[in-house]
Amino acid sequence: MFNRLANFIVYELFGLQADTSVAQSLHFFIMDITKIFFMLILVIYLMGLFRSFVSAEKVRNYVQGRAEWVARSLAILLGAATPFCSCSSVPLFIGFVEAGIPLGVTFSFLIASPMINEIAVVMLFGIVGWEITVLYIFSGMVVAFVGGIIIQKFKPERWVEDYVWKIQMGESQALEQDNSLQARHRYALTEVKTIVGRIWKWVILGVGAGALFHGYFPQEWASNLGDANSFLAVPLAVIMGVPLYSNAVGVIPLAEAMLLKGVAIGTTLAFMMSIAAISFPELVILRKVIKWQALALFTAIVTLSIILVGWFFNSIL
Amino acid sequence: MIEVKVLGPGCKNCQTTHKLIEEVTSENGIKISLEKVDDMAEIMSYGIMSTPGVIVDGKIAHAGGIPDKKTILSWFKADCCPGNDKCC
Numbered sequence: 001m002f003n004r005l006a007n008f009i010v011y012e013l014f015g016l017q018a019d020t021s022v023a024q025s026l027h028f029f030i031m032d033i034t035k036i037f038f039m040l041i042l043v044i045y046l047m048g049l050f051r052s053f054v055s056a057e058k059v060r061n062y063v064q065g066r067a068e069w070v071a072r073s074l075a076i077l078l079g080a081a082t083p084f085c086s087c088s089s090v091p092l093f094i095g096f097v098e099a100g101i102p103l104g105v106t107f108s109f110l111i112a113s114p115m116i117n118e119i120a121v122v123m124l125f126g127i128v129g130w131e132i133t134v135l136y137i138f139s140g141m142v143v144a145f146v147g148g149i150i151i152q153k154f155k156p157e158r159w160v161e162d163y164v165w166k167i168q169m170g171e172s173q174a175l176e177q178d179n180s181l182q183a184r185h186r187y188a189l190t191e192v193k194t195i196v197g198r199i200w201k202w203v204i205l206g207v208g209a210g211a212l213f214h215g216y217f218p219q220e221w222a223s224n225l226g227d228a229n230s231f232l233a234v235p236l237a238v239i240m241g242v243p244l245y246s247n248a249v250g251v252i253p254l255a256e257a258m259l260l261k262g263v264a265i266g267t268t269l270a271f272m273m274s275i276a277a278i279s280f281p282e283l284v285i286l287r288k289v290i291k292w293q294a295l296a297l298f299t300a301i302v303t304l305s306i307i308l309v310g311w312f313f314n315s316i317l
Numbered sequence: 318m319i320e321v322k323v324l325g326p327g328c329k330n331c332q333t334t335h336k337l338i339e340e341v342t343s344e345n346g347i348k349i350s351l352e353k354v355d356d357m358a359e360i361m362s363y364g365i366m367s368t369p370g371v372i373v374d375g376k377i378a379h380a381g382g383i384p385d386k387k388t389i390l391s392w393f394k395a396d397c398c399p400g401n402d403k404c405c
Contacts, residue, residue, distance in 0.1 A: 169361045
C-alpha cells in the first residue's frame, strides 16, 4: 500500500526515472514516512487504550509479595509498556520501595523502561525490519532481567536516601471515574496527539537521513567497512553510546546507517541500547532517591550487560 | 471553592495539565483554587505513582498522562451547571 503510494508520487506525479539516486531517495522517504506515521498513530493509540486499563498503582499492588522472578518479569513488562517519562521514575521508585518490592526488581524496571517503548519499536520495525526489532526487544528484556539480578547482589538498599524509607504512601478515594469506552478512546487520542506532536519533527529528520543513505551510499564503502568488526567494536560502540543521549527516534536512523555500512548487528544493537538505556538527565533525577554509588553501579552493570549482549549476537549471527 | 492540586515534579506533562485545568475551568466559569505540588512525600501521601496526578477536593481524579478537556470538565460535573446534566 505504502509502496504503491510512493510509486505514484515519485514516478507519476514527479515523473522521475526509477534508476536515479534522487528518485530512490525520494521513494524511500515517502514510503517510510507514510508507513511510520501510520504505524505510530495506530500503536500509540492501542497502547493508550491498554494503559487506560492498567495503571502503575495497580501493577504495584499486583507485583507486591509475588515470587521474585514473577515480580521482575511483571516490572519489565510494565517498563516496556509505559512510555518513559523520566519525571515519573522518582515516584515510581519510591512507590516500589514502599511496597517492599526488592530494589533489584525496581532496577529491572528502570532499565527496561527507557530502552523498550512503542516509539522505538515502531521506528525499528519501519526502518530496519521485524527481525532486528524482535532481537532488540528480546535483548532489552534480557539486559533488564539480568542487570536487576546483579544489582541486587550488591545490596543496593544501603544506598537509598534515608527520606525514601520514611515516606508513607497514603491512599485516597478516587473521584467517580468515567470508565466508558468513549472516555478511554479520548484518553488514547490525547496520547496520540501529545506524543506525535512532540516527535514528528524528529521522525521526519530521521527518515530523511535514512533516505539520503539509501540513495547516495556507494556500495563499495560498505564492503570496506564490513571488515572492521573486531572483538573490540562492541565495547567501543557501547562506551561511545553511554554518554550520548538521544531518544529512540534519533538513534534508529543512525542504526540503519551503521547496518548499511556493514557494522555487525550485535554491535549496532549494543550501540542503540547504550544510548537509550543510560542518560545523564535520568541519572540526575534518580540521584534524588539513591546515592551516587548506586548510580555508578547501575551504569557499570547495564554497560557490561549490553556489551555481553552485543558479543552474543555477533557470535551467533 | 473547589480545591484542585496538580501533583508532579514539574515536568512538561505536569505543566501542560496545570494549564489545561486553568483553561477549562475559566472557560466554564468554574471557580477553583489551583495548586502545584512537587513535594515527593506529599505526592506519595495520596497514593499516586504516575505523574501528573490530579486531586480534586481530596479525591484522585487522574494519574499519569495528560487528561483531555472533556475529562477535566467531568471532574467538576456537580459544580459547572447544577441541574443541567447535558452540559458536561
